[in-house]
Amino acid sequence: MNPFRIIFRKRRVMRRIRRVRRKSASGRRDFMENKERARMLVHERVEYWRNIYNIPIRKIAIRNQITRWGSCSKNGNLNFNYRIIHLPANLADYLIVHELCHLIEFNHSKAFWGHVGRTISDYRKLRAELKKIKFK
Secondary structure, eight states, rough: OOOOHHHHHHHHHHHHHHHHHHHHHHHHHHHHHHHHHHHHHHHHHHHHHHHHHOOOOOEEEEOOOOOOOEEEOOTTTEEEEGGGGGSOOHHHHHHHHHHHHTSSSSSSSSHHHHHHHOOOHTTTHHHHHHHHHOOO
């Protein structure tokens, strides 16, 4: 990839982060009010999908992430944005399955999408839908 393109993309992300941080007083309050609701939802759905995929998980964290819906580490830790509670159930499930499958395949290879497609057949449509949703 062109290095200038990477720089411009990073600049765009940083501008977005600054814009969100300016509004962060109400965002922080919203995070504190909804964090536990998000934790309960995520734990319930992760447990359901984890049993289907038979994947060990170390820790689940709910965060106030600015640009991501979720992430995971090779150690088996999962992170989810608290705004997952505002998503429709099918998008929340897609997001959880997506992150769980990263514990099997730590990339976006064909094998990874095969794992996702095993339980979420319309993952392409859901992925596109999730990308359209903007953080507030």
